[in-house]
Amino acid sequence: MMLLAIEQGNTNTLFAIHDGAEWIAQWRAATDSRRTADEYAVWLSQLMDLKGMRFDALTGCIISSVVPQSIFNLRNLSRRYLRVEPLVIGDNVSIGPQPRILKPSEAGADRLVNAVGAHMRYPGDLIVIDSGTATTFDVVAADGAFEGGIIAPGINLSLQALHEAAAMLPRIAIQKPQTIIGKDTVSNMQSGVFWGYIALIEGLVARIKTEWARPMTVIGTGGVASLFEGATDSIDHFDSDLTIRGLLEIWRRNTHLTAE
Known part of the structure; x- marks a missing residue:
């Protein structure tokens, strides 16, 4: 193959x-x-x-x-x-348990694939945080079903919005600032976006866990997920191959090949 x-x-x-x-x-x-x-x-x-x-x-x-x-x-x-x-994905392709949401047809292909990739490697109930154009928080049940989640603007989108909406704010690169309190415009923006997203992640993870009321493992993935590594204890694992692992598993399920 x-x-x-x-x-x-x-x-x-x-x-x-x-x-x-x-x-x-x-x-x-x-x-x-x-x-x-x-x-x-x-x-x-x-x-x-x-x-x-x-x-x-x-x-x-x-x-x-x-x-x-x-x-x-x-x-x-x-x-x-x-x-x-x-x-x-989406064309009558079997992905496992049906999404347990109000309108299963609205579930994004990327979120369904991530659910499969996460369920393959990590046992129990999961939260998958995918940091891309949007930042999504996906709840995956212990049987692998996508249970819903949260969609927030991605970190790059937030930086772009700051630059485009405020004439005095420059376009800046994402990076972890040295201090929380910025001493110039760029460090102010970097702190607001970086630590703001850390607070977003920590706050939403805590609220999801409280609502779910069962132990959950948190996995980070996506284009900028590695930026948050070491900055928060709310993410248990960082897994850059989550999506392609899910795609491989879906391929195997639909072509009757034996999974790894």
């Missing part, structure tokens, strides 16, 4: 290849809903060539996207260049 897993968020799109035993390649591209299947193919084929791989070596494809406009082109990439019909 040579599987191409595509995980598309609002900001970045991850392309990863699994050879049946391990992930052997991963590449990221900026998400652009206007990008065609042919453009994806040119970009991806060149990167694969650098590793001595060709499209005809790929025998499967699974796609998770939160950008509906892009799914058509990603599907065509698989059909036209890999010559395989892709599995697309």
